[in-house]
Amino acid sequence: MNTRSKIMFSALTLSLAVGVLIDITRSHAVGEPGAAPAPAPAPQVTTPAAVEDVRAAIELQNAANNPPTVAPVAEVEPPAQLPPAGQAPLVDDEQIRLGAASSNEDQVATNQSVSVDSDGPRNVMALEVDADGAEPRAPILASRRLSYQAVLTDNMGNALPGPTVNLTFNIYTAAAILVEGPINVLAVPINDGVVDTSFPVSASSFDGGDRLLGIAVNGGAELTPRVPLQTVPYALRVDRVASEELDDAITLGRGAAPLTPGTLSIQNGAMAQPSIQLLGNASQISTYGADGLEQIRLWGAAYGEILLRDSSITNDETVVLSATSNAGGQLTLRNSDASLTGILLEGDDAGTNDGGTLTINQADGTIGLLIDADATNANGGADVEVRAGDGSISVFLDGDSGGAGLINVRDSAGSNRISLDGDANSASGGAVATFLQADGSTGVTIDGDASNADTGGSISVHDAVSLTRVVIAGQSTGTGGEISVFDDDGTETIELLGAESTTEGGQIFVRNAAGTATIDLDGDSGDAAFVGLRNTAGSNRITLDGDSAGAGYIALYQNDGSTGVAIDGDGGTNIGGLVSVYDSVSAVRVQFDGESVGTGGEIRVFDDNGTETVEILGAETTDTGGQVLIRDAAGNAEITLDGEFGSVGDPGRITTPVLQITGGSDLSEDFDVTGDATPGMVVCIDKDNPGKLIASETAYDHKVAGIVSGAGGVRTGLLMGQKREPGQDHLLVNGRIAVALTGRVYCYVDATQAEVSPGDLLTTSDTPGHAMKVLDHARAQGAIIGKAMTSLPRGEKGLVLVLVNMQ
Known part of the structure; x- marks a missing residue:
């Protein structure tokens, strides 16, 4: 054996064995991909002639340059042999080990296995994991699980x-492309370093190409190199019945004396009965099911016929294809109990060389659909009958009704409710569809050529007494379409024209009960749209013109026909829109201009002499704020409200000769107040918070500043203050509480020491926020708030009207 490749992994040494068991659903030899079926007397697993032990080495080296160490590995037992052909199979899950031993001491054993059931050898396939660099052989079929030992x-x-x-x-x-994984097998038992487990794999992962297995332990890096997967070859041998050589032509039975009918039976091998039988005396071929009952019969003693039977106990005929003895072909499809015909297809229903028919029945055998190719048996065209549950005709299709097609849809009583006629006028005219009401009167008529003169189609909608109320015509004025709507007395009240004339666009007229057009919508009035709203006499009172000197224009007319309001989309040439409001003699009295000074909008109001007395400008000049000018009868500006007076960014200003304020009685300024700030409370300068005020607490306090405005129902007349802007808090002029500096306000007064009478001077008291009568005039200098204008009895506290006059 050549030296196995080494796989490096930190602090671990790994020995492994991998195998897989796959069921095969058809019997054939399994070896190299594409192996042809091999005939054999009986299925059996065979093994290669030479079986050897295989020992492989997988070395795992410490990443910190530690010298590799290898655990000693026990010798692998020699593999058991599979039984020869004809002997009993191995017991269930008995392992067959294949491989070769090696004496290299830094290697550990690898093995692969094939499992065989105890009730006989199954068709199986094994995958081999081999690290010796040999070219792997791909599995033929999909795997189920891969076994793994290490x-x-x-x-x-x-x-x-x-x-x-x-x-x-x-x-x-x-090519190192991942096809499946990660496949995690958790909590695998380990005993003295030995693990034995398996993991699932998908059939789609093995398509005949090379496959490599990657392994990682306890979430670590994957071991390298990856291990090739190889198939382990084996063969199946299937018993076959030897057959004798047959002649090119075979004759069963005898055609000469003694006459003998031929019979051919093909047994199914599981029962003592044939699965296919050919009977010469009945001109019949039959096939039989596993239950021994006939399933298909093809026979033709008198005429050709094919019978198909179901799998019920009664073995019913459910399909019959028959030549029917000179009456044309026939196909019968019966329902599940074979008692009723579901579909009947006849090539010649009367047997007189007429047309064919198709009959489809309902569940109870009643005809549901009937198609007759020649209903009159005289080339009269086809009919189709669609029937209701009781067998009555609900839809009738006639292929030749006066030479044209006809469809009638009927109600439950058999009365026509919809009729579609291909040529209702029998004059090569257009088709007509008629929709009838419950009483049989016409509800809607659709005519493909209303005049039979190629003048277009029409749709007529009728009322309950069949009077026309809506007509849609395909061709009217100028060849355009038209829709006419009629009222209850037949007057046309709405008319929609697709073309006002031959060269103009569409138009809509809405008429009153007398038939006078009161609304006119014209799609092409001088090439632009026009809408006219008219009075009862038919005179325009509102007009909308899509192009008046190039811009849109709306005019509202007075009773005498003079203009009352005009809205012009462009008051000149690209200078914005203009709305003009006229008086009774058509003189302009108000104008709204979309673009005036500085491209801002403008509103102008004129007096009865035509003098502009009010002018509201959206921009005084370019990039400046708005302005309102109110002029006298001579046109001179008397009051000016300027949103940005002076330069850009300057504050606004109101200029007027006289300003009268009617909302309140004092002049106040906004302050921030420390603590409570109740209207009527006397406040002083807060020495601890610059710019703020605080409720008074000491008699004859020279820091007195004023009285919080708003007590007793008297509102602030004029309120001053600088708008709070971001970043201006350092100015110390911000505030939210109105404090009266002059004028009349109600003030809280403490009369515990002395009665307060009108005209008495008031100063601060020791009661927080309260004034009192001045008793020590020398001390009061610089601490006087003002003069009392109402009285307060001695010993009481309450509100007193005060004329504020700080001294």
Whole structure:
């Protein structure tokens, strides 16, 4: 034996044996792929003439440059021989070891095995794992499981401890392409380093090409090199009955005296009865099933016939193909109990050389479908009858009704409900489909050529009394189609024209009860679309024009016909849309302009003299904010609301000669307040938080700043404050609480020390957030809040209306 290839793996030494058992469903010799069937007296497993032990070495070397060590391996027992042909088979799962021994001490034994059942040799195939570099032989059939045995040691030669190890297998092509895996076999028992297991493989992994097996232990790297898989040859021998050479022509029976009918029987070998029988006296060939009952009969003593029987106990005839003695051919298909005919196919139903028929029956034998190739037996065309459960005709197809085809669909009472006639007018006209109502009156008529003059088809929809209510015509004005809808008295109220005239587009008219068109939708009015909405007299009151000087245009008219509102998609030449609203004499009073100064929008309002008195600009100039101008009767701007006054980015401004505020009574400014900030509370400058206020707590406090606005139902009249912008907190001018600096507000007052009367000066008190009457005028200088405008009795606390006037 040549030296086995070495497989390197850290800290492990591995010896292995691999085998596989595969069932084969057909008997043939198994060896090299493509082997031809080999005749033999009986199936048997054979082995090569020479059987030898095979010992292979797999060395695993430590990755840290440790010298490789190999565990001693026991000698492999010589393989048992398979029994010669004709002897009893091996017992179930008895292993046959094939291979050759080697004296190389750093090698361990490999083996492969074939399993044979105790009840006789099965058709099996073995795969051999051989690491000697020999070219592997691919299996012929799909495998089931691959057996695997190995001795596992560490790099010191010690058996790998147990109780279990995990193994991973992969199957590759010769080009190292993975075809199956990873196949994980977990918790494999190990005893003194010995493992014995198997793993499943798929039939699709073995297609006749070379295969290599990769192995990994306990999740480690795969061992190298991979191991080739090889087939182990064996043969099957199948008994055959020797046959004598036959003549080219064989005659059974005697045609001369004494006359003897010929008979040929072919036995099935399992029972004392034939499986095929040829009877000369009955002109018959019969085949028989495993139960001994006839299954197929081909005979022809009088006329040809083929019988097919089912597998029931009564051996019923279910298919009969018969020549029927001069009456044409016939095929009969019976149902499952053979008592009723399911399908009957006749080549000449009357036996008078007329047309054929096909009859398909229902479960109870009633005719379900009847096809007659010549219903009148006089070349009158074919008929098809589709019948209901009671056998009555529900659908009737006539191939020649006045020379044209006809289909009638009937209701449960046998009355026609749908009729399709290939030429209803019998004048080579168009086809007509008629749909009838429950009382038999016409519901819908579809005519392929309504006038029989190639003028197109039409569809008519009728009401309950068969009056036409909708007509769809294939050709109307200008060869275009038309749809007409009628009201209950027959007046046409909707008309859809595919072409207004020969050279124009489509048009839709919607009419009132008197037939006057009140809506006109024109697809081609000067090559553009037009919609007109009319009054009862037929005069336009709203028009939509798809092309008015190149732009879309909508006009709404007043009662006298003058324009009330005009919407122009382009008020000039590419300057945006324009909406104009007119007065009773058609003078413009309001305009909405889509593009004015700086490409911004504009709204203009005019007085009765036509003077523009209100102008709203979307942009004062290019890239600037909006502006509202309110002018006097002479057109002079008196009030200006400018969204961006001055340069780009500057704040907005309102300019007006007089500003009257009616929403509140004080002038307030927004502050941030430390702690509570209840409306009516007196607040002072918070010395600990620059820019913030805090509720007053000390009498005659010179840091007093004002009163929180909003108490007593009196709202803030004018509120000042700088908008809080990101990054401006350092300015200390932000705030959310309105604090009254002047004007009238209600204020919390403490009258514990003195009654408060109108006109009294008020200052801070020791009560948080409360004012009090000034009793020490010298101390009050610089701490006066304002003057009381209402009174508060001594000893009470409450709200007092105060005229704020900080002093």
